[in-house]
Amino acid sequence: MINSFPSVKRRRQTNQAPGPKEEVRANVKNFELQKNDKYYAWLFLGPSFLVLGIFVFYPMLRTLYLSLFLTDSFGRPTVFVGLQNYLNLLTSKVYMASIQATGVYVIGVTAFTIICGLLLAAVANQKIRGIEFFRTIFTATMGVSVSVSAIFWLFMFNPSIGVLNQIALFLHLPTVNWLTNPHWAMVSVITTSVWMHLGFTFLIFFGALQSVPKTLYDAADVSGASSRYQFFHITLPMISPTFFFVAVITMISSFKSFGLIDLMTAGGPTNATNLLVYRIYKDAFVDGNYAVASTESIVLAIIIAIITFIQFKLLAKRVNY
Amino acid sequence: MTKLISIFKPHWRWGLGLLALLAIIGGFAYGNQAHAESKRIKVVFWHEMKGPGQKQIDAYVKAFNKKQSKYEVVAEFEGGYNGVIQKIMNTHGTAASPALFQSMDISTSQMYHSGFTTPVQKFVDRDHYDLDQLVPGARAIYSRNGKLLSMPFNSSQTALYYNKAVLKKYGITPPPVDPTYSDITRVAKQIHDKSHGQVKGMTMEAYSWLFEQLVANAGVPLANHNNGHTGDATKVDFTSPAAIKAMQWVKENIDYGDFINFGSGGNASANEAASFLSGHLGIFMQSSAKTGQLYKVLKNNLGVTYFPRPDGKKANGIAVGGASLWISNDKPAAVQNGAWEFSKFLVNAKNQATWQAKTGYLAVNKHAKDEPLLKQLFKKSPVLEVSGNQMLRTTPNDTNSGIFIDGLVPARTSIQNAMQQIFAGQDIYKSLKAAENSYNKVLESNNRANGRG
Numbered sequence: 001m002i003n004s005f006p007s008v009k010r011r012r013q014t015n016q017a018p019g020p021k022e023e024v025r026a027n028v029k030n031f032e033l034q035k036n037d038k039y040y041a042w043l044f045l046g047p048s049f050l051v052l053g054i055f056v057f058y059p060m061l062r063t064l065y066l067s068l069f070l071t072d073s074f075g076r077p078t079v080f081v082g083l084q085n086y087l088n089l090l091t092s093k094v095y096m097a098s099i100q101a102t103g104v105y106v107i108g109v110t111a112f113t114i115i116c117g118l119l120l121a122a123v124a125n126q127k128i129r130g131i132e133f134f135r136t137i138f139t140a141t142m143g144v145s146v147s148v149s150a151i152f153w154l155f156m157f158n159p160s161i162g163v164l165n166q167i168a169l170f171l172h173l174p175t176v177n178w179l180t181n182p183h184w185a186m187v188s189v190i191t192t193s194v195w196m197h198l199g200f201t202f203l204i205f206f207g208a209l210q211s212v213p214k215t216l217y218d219a220a221d222v223s224g225a226s227s228r229y230q231f232f233h234i235t236l237p238m239i240s241p242t243f244f245f246v247a248v249i250t251m252i253s254s255f256k257s258f259g260l261i262d263l264m265t266a267g268g269p270t271n272a273t274n275l276l277v278y279r280i281y282k283d284a285f286v287d288g289n290y291a292v293a294s295t296e297s298i299v300l301a302i303i304i305a306i307i308t309f310i311q312f313k314l315l316a317k318r319v320n321y
Numbered sequence: 322m323t324k325l326i327s328i329f330k331p332h333w334r335w336g337l338g339l340l341a342l343l344a345i346i347g348g349f350a351y352g353n354q355a356h357a358e359s360k361r362i363k364v365v366f367w368h369e370m371k372g373p374g375q376k377q378i379d380a381y382v383k384a385f386n387k388k389q390s391k392y393e394v395v396a397e398f399e400g401g402y403n404g405v406i407q408k409i410m411n412t413h414g415t416a417a418s419p420a421l422f423q424s425m426d427i428s429t430s431q432m433y434h435s436g437f438t439t440p441v442q443k444f445v446d447r448d449h450y451d452l453d454q455l456v457p458g459a460r461a462i463y464s465r466n467g468k469l470l471s472m473p474f475n476s477s478q479t480a481l482y483y484n485k486a487v488l489k490k491y492g493i494t495p496p497p498v499d500p501t502y503s504d505i506t507r508v509a510k511q512i513h514d515k516s517h518g519q520v521k522g523m524t525m526e527a528y529s530w531l532f533e534q535l536v537a538n539a540g541v542p543l544a545n546h547n548n549g550h551t552g553d554a555t556k557v558d559f560t561s562p563a564a565i566k567a568m569q570w571v572k573e574n575i576d577y578g579d580f581i582n583f584g585s586g587g588n589a590s591a592n593e594a595a596s597f598l599s600g601h602l603g604i605f606m607q608s609s610a611k612t613g614q615l616y617k618v619l620k621n622n623l624g625v626t627y628f629p630r631p632d633g634k635k636a637n638g639i640a641v642g643g644a645s646l647w648i649s650n651d652k653p654a655a656v657q658n659g660a661w662e663f664s665k666f667l668v669n670a671k672n673q674a675t676w677q678a679k680t681g682y683l684a685v686n687k688h689a690k691d692e693p694l695l696k697q698l699f700k701k702s703p704v705l706e707v708s709g710n711q712m713l714r715t716t717p718n719d720t721n722s723g724i725f726i727d728g729l730v731p732a733r734t735s736i737q738n739a740m741q742q743i744f745a746g747q748d749i750y751k752s753l754k755a756a757e758n759s760y761n762k763v764l765e766s767n768n769r770a771n772g773r774g
Contacts, residue, residue: 070770073431073727074410078770094759154588159581160521160596180584182745266586269527269741286403287731289763291770 066294075290085295094271095279095296099303101186102255102275108190109197109254114246116194117201122231124202125209135206142199150263153192154179157264182272185265189273193260197253201246208242209235248311255304276300361393364659367409367422369402369644373680374475385666392659402644403730406431413437413651420652421660423474425644427729429463430549432647433470434727434771439650442468444661455668459641459685461717465550465725471645472664475682477610478639479534480708483508483624487603491515495624498707501632502570505604512603513579521596522579523604525571526589527740529733530642531606532567537721538630539563540637549725553773557764559736559757560750566631568740568749575744582744585737608642609708613681616702625707638715640723643682683709728767732760 067085069077089095124135141149156163157178165175178188212235220230236243258277261267267274267282274282280300284293370378375398382396399405402425412418413435424432432438445452452460452469459473481500488495493511496504509522525531536543541563546552558564574580581602583589594611596602598618606628616623630636646667648660666672673684674692689695690709699706715721726732739756743749 070766072770072772073434073767075407078772154592158592158595159583160592160601161599177582177584179588180582180741180744182741264588265584266588268586268737269584270738270745282734285407287734288403288406288728289731 063294063297066290067298069291071289071291073288075288077291085291086299089292089295089299097271098274098276098279101271101273104186105190105193105257105273105275106251106254108186109193109257110247110250112190112194113197113201113250114243117198117205117246120198120202121205121209122235124206138202138206139199141196142203144196144199146196146259147263149192149196150260153188153195154264157188179265180269182269185269185272189257189260189264192264193254193257196260197250201250204242204246205239208239212238251307251311276303360390362391362655362659364392364394364421364656364663365419366394366396366660366663367399367405367419368396369399369405369423369425370475370680371398374682377676377679381667381672385663388666389662392662394659394663402428409437409649410435413649418649418651420649420656421663422647422649423644424471424647426462426640426642426723427733429470429645429723430725430729431727433465433725437649437651438471438647439657440468440470441472441648441661441664442470444648444658445469448661450665454670454686454688456641456683456685456687456712458638458712458715458717458722461722462641463645464722471647472668473641473685474644474646474664474667475676475680476641476643476685476712477608477682478641478708478712479531479606479628480609480612480711481505481604481606481626481628482597482611482615483604483626484597484600484602484619484622485624486619486622487512487516487520487600488624491520496626499627499636500629502566502629503632505629506570506574509574509579509604510577513577518578520600521581521602522577523574524581524583524593524596524602525606526583526593527585527737527744528589529736529740530608532564532736532740533724534628534639535567536561536564537639538628538637539567539634540718540720542720544724544726547719548723550719550722553768554724554726555764555768557732557757557760559739559753559760563631564753565749568743568753570629572743572749575746580744585741609683609711610643610681612705612708616705621702621704623704625704627707627711637718638721639711640721641683641712677709683712687713726764727771728763731763735760735763 066077068080068082070079070081070085072078120138124131124138144152159165159175159177159180162178164178168175176184179185216234216238217230220234225233256277257275258281261273261275261278262281265273267278276296277300280293280296283289283296366382368375368378378396382394385394386392397419399408399422405422405424406428409418409422409424409432444450455473456476459476460469463469463471463473481496483496485495487493488508491512493508493515496508505523511522512520513522533543541561542548543559543561543564544554544557546554548554571580575582581596583593583596590607590611593602593605593607594615597605598615609625612623612625627636628639646660646664648657648664650657652660667676668686670684670686670688670692673686673689674695676682677684677689678694678698684690684695690699690706724732735756739752742752742755
């Protein structure tokens with residue numbers, strides 16, 4: 001469908017032409033390692049191996065090790081229990097609820113951030129008088145830290161004197177327990193998180209929209225394509241790499257959501273917003289149960305590895321052009 | 322880039338010279354400092370007090386260092402209660418560990434079992450220190466088998482607050498100073514009815530400490546072996562009739578519509594206080610440490626009572642919360658003596674009087690209330706005395722002296738979950754039973770990991 005536009009076709013062709021990658025490969029073949037070079041290789045790689053070993057691989061292996069033990073009040077592994085911790089965790093209803101909540105949160109935040117960011121970017125991309133002002137406003141959330149936005153939203157969500165419930169009272173609508181009702185709490189933290197991600201997402205999408213060649217739209221106008229058709233068949237395909245980028249970045253960032261949860265709900269009410277990362281923190285550093293926290297860390301690492309794999313397999317293919 | 326470097330090139334010798342000079346000056350300064358300190362024995366004190374508490378501690382340290390020339394106390398702020406336990410566990414036996422540290426009430430069992438501290442009783446016996454000057458309830462929760470483990474310090478209890486202005490506005494009789502559940506329910510319902518729902522009657526944060534104290538005030542233990550005081554606890558009981566009754570009391574108010582749910586955690590306590598101060602809420606329960614802050618705004622419109630008790634039962638009294646001071650045993654005797662001297666200094670009547678006046682924590686020294694500072698304060702605003710009286714009149718026993726278990730934090734988490742479930746309308750017994758079962762599992766594996774039980 002994109003092929004109806006000549007300039008896009010040209011781009012595809014240039015992409016398929018033999019690129020610099022082949023040249024590099026050829027050079028590598030000609031380059032043979034000599035014994036002396038091995039010494040240099042170790043010299044140069046050694047420091048980074050050392051740093052990675054101490055700060056990445058050792059903690060990872062230690063986590064794996066701890067997850068196979070019970071730890072005492074001081075975090076020392078004392079009783080070997082094999083895979084019992086994993087078994088307990090995966091049969092725990094509370095943990096499964098946590099996984100589900102994380103899924104809802106990550107998908108919710110990613111989807112709404114992309115939709116809202118794209119909408120704002122599309123609006124800001126129009127030539128309207130004074131739009132520069134709004135472009136600045138839309139990016140404003142980038143400059144707001146997690147703690148500030150959490151506190152700001154907490155004020156709005158306050159059940160008795162918060163502005164949201166005051167508006168509801170004024171309009172004779174029922175008030176909502178934004179952060180104390182398990183269902184609404186999730187909605188509330190997703191809203192806050194989307195709001196926080198919006199500035200950055202908007203900026204990226206806006207940049208992408210600006211870089212779509214105008215000639216494409218001119219050609220479409222000549223062929224009489226509607227603006228909706230243009231959006232779905234020119235704009236979206238042209239910004240698809242950005243789309244992929246934003247999806248991955250937002251997903252990763254919402255998976256890591258910690259400050260927001262800690263400040264707004266602390267995982268409550270009734271564990272409704274006890275996301276996987278927050279849970280690990282709570283189990284390790286609040287409850288002092290390192291074995292359970294280690295087990296959860298390993299499970300989370302596996303989950304993230306699977307998701308990343310799927311993302312690259314699925315989404316990378318959808319980058320159209 | 323090369324341009325940038327070339328700008329600095331002519332000056333690099335100067336820079337090097339300056340650095341060398343700085344190093345020499347620094348070296349001298351450090352040497353001098355080390356020299357001055359070596360005369361005194363350094364006692365490092367870790368604490369977790371922010372705001373007025375931190376200010377006050379710094380003032381005491383200054384006064385102590387001025388008063389005598391043998392020891393030099395250095396106070397270091399270490400963040401939250403939870404973090405400091407981990408830090409103690411990780412630094413014990415190294416030069417980085419403190420000589421004296423503050424640790425929270427529910428870490429008592431863990432600190433006792435760690436073997437990292439010298440029980441304060443050792444110094445008490447040696448110096449014939451008069452323990453009777455300390456409030457019995459405050460001593461009880463930091464004792465094992467009648468021996469004092471650590472020095473009680475910043476102390477508070479749960480209290481019930483009501484807004485007198487709201488009650489006056491609607492012509493409601495205030496609750497008595499030692500109220501029962503139904504006394505509070507009556508007031509809460511009346512506030513709701515007479516304000517036509519404009520003002521909420523009461524709230525209770527989903528906070529395990531409050532639940533524990535309701536049960537304690539009924540005189541019922543939450544863990545076996547007398548709350549762990551007479552042996553290692555192996556089972557907890559969150560579903561005793563007293564616990565169910567306490568939650569039924571809350572439920573009655575929820576069902577009636579006068580109860581407002583603020584959830585749990587720091588936000589909940591901030592929100593309920595904001596709501597209470599702005600006259601949107603009549604009654605709430607929180608730490609007595611809030612009294613000063615609330616009094617600042619409401620003045621004589623602030624009402625304070627003891628923590629509620631079940632109907633038809635005499636109040637058993639509630640546990641003293643807060644934190645105590647522990648002496649590390651990885652330091653030489655001279656340093657430990659310094660830590661002991663400083664802890665005695667902190668809890669003398671005069672310092673405890675300023676401590677209560679400035680921070681709102683309850684004085685752990687019985688004689689503090691005879692100090693002119695507190696006498697005047699209580700005369701001017703009697704409401705500030707209520708929680709202290711509640712603590713003084715309590716005779717400690719195993720049910721009102723805390724729970725002696727390592728790792729109580731997860732128990733609190735599961736109780737808080739149950740409370741949130743109940744506040745959201747779920748079955749009381751089922752919610753509490755689930756919390757009980759989940760913590761019993763934690764307790765069992767904890768005991769196994771620690772070779773106990």
